[in-house]
Amino acid sequence: MKNLSLMKILLNLLKLLNVRSVDMNSQNKSFNVISTFSGCGGSSLGYKLAGGKVLLAVEMDDNAVETYNFNFPGTPIFHGDIHNLSVEKVLEITGLKPGELDIFDGSPPCQGFSTAGKRDFCDPRNQLYNEYIRLLKGLQPKVFVMENVSGMVKGKMKLIFADILKELKASGYQVKARLMNSMYYNVPQSRKRMIFIGVRNDLNIIPSHPKPQTKPITVGEALKDIEPEFIKYSNNDFVKSVINRVRPGEQFSKYHPNGSYFNYIKLSRNKPSPTITRSGFGQFFHESGRYITINEIKKLASFPKDFKLIGNPEDKWARIGNSVPPNMMKAIAENIQKEILAKI
Template identity: 65%
Template sequence: MNSQKTKPRVISTFSGCGGSSCGYKQAGYDVKLAVEMDNHAVETYHANFPDTPIYHGDIHNLSVDKVFEITGIDVGELELFDGSPPCQGFSISGNREFCDPKNQLYNEYIRLLRGLKPKTFVMENVSGMVKGDMKLIFKDILTQLKDSGYDVRAKLMNAMYYDCATSRQRMIFIGVRKDLGIPASHPKPQTRPKTVKECLKGFKSKYPYLKPTTKWVLNNLDKVKPGENFGKIHPKGSYFNNIKINENKPCPTITFQGYGKMIMGNRIMNSDEAALLQSFPPNYKWIGKPSAQWKRIGNSVPPNLMKAIALHIKENILNKI
């Protein structure tokens, strides 16, 4: 592949608000199709990538032939197939139900992978899938991906080592089609962790700075040290998801349920601040109320993390084909 003449093509499934697509585009890829079911996520995605076709619907109903029809790509031609199957069922911050239907959506990703036969793929998920009973699902995913005809490597990667001001650890599967004869690999850490203060220096939120709405949290703001959660001082250990940010360190993982629970000084963190910490560009367009925007950010792949992965694949794999 001549990288100077042709942009590598990527299809992004479970694309959300476009975190992965943002990273791919910054790395010089051409996003041929996004697949997403959530209405608000699709609206946000379209606002930022109006020229990218979106399959707005249930991935169960998306056939391989339909993908070929939309993209004009034939079997084996696609450079990269991307996907972040919903991860709440694996997450250590959730209920971690083994039989959660969300835990099975990776099968739809694999179904499309086997039909498209792309040169490479990237699958992203939470680190919790290698803990406890969830290890069984992790092993099944790895086995199925390898059985699909790919050399596959899985590695935990933390976004804070890839020019992102949040500590967000994710399991990243990278695969290369075996007939290409190139081993799969991951990018090495590239940057030192960036602090909240460094990332937000000079930034003025367009939203009002609000105090926590929970009375107990508001009354105990001065009793919690930066970097600690409020569950540490609560008699019953409640409010452990309410965190006082240490601005001299990277931000803790931004979760989709975290709006109003991440405290900076004596106020809550705003959604546009969370977007910057997650490495979205300052001009990224966000739709709806701040609480709805936060959910999109909390469910997203940090663009700079995916940019680093995409550049690594382009330089170390695709350019050698």
């Protein structure tokens, strides 16, 4: 009887080890990605960290392409207007056939939706998602990920959101869209983004988003080991007049008679950074009153220290402000691998 019980225990243990082995193998399995509107490579880095391989990036901004090429020297990049990129050309570059691609990624420009901008309903950039959908229909990937700003579900912009959702579903996909905040995914920045995830209908798998993974990381925690590459203070007369009165976490507009300087903020060491925007250079200040530096902003966006930014400070800041934080995309990619691709 004892020997029989021992045998059962050993068999159950072997089954458990085998299940864990299969699970680990499925999570570690590589997957391929095409990234559109790639910027300097925030999403691409996230996919790479999750074990993926980017077969093609698509970007038209010269500085973004130069930065991408430096950090991802082995990845082909289509440097030009996405309107001029055909499905046939994508298949030629990647060597894929329709339906073979694992993940089709894209972050169509969002300035027309953004709550940080004018939120112009007629902004032509609001329609670039049509180019993403055109390629989606032709490539028929197993999964797609589309990222955009939270402003697309606010006010009259909801009409475009509904249209996008309808077109994505009509392309042959089960689709789920959810607002995600990067501060719950190992990024010391509060950055809300709408993340669409779709799974091709024939695969019969319901899309899912990763659950929150970490507690918010504060500015103080994130920057404690970062040496600023320079110490510089603003020469702006208004900023100089109020910099010592502005409390950590406050916007400078509170101290301006007309409410101007809304985007100027003194970061609080006890909170995550607010959203880093493309045009935010010279608007983020340390508690001491000095400017926040490029090295510090990289850390607040979860870019590694060795990620190279190219150009003047405004260019470097814009690249970070336009990027999906790599650690957030890593979490999304890992969830897709585990909950979708591993089940195909």
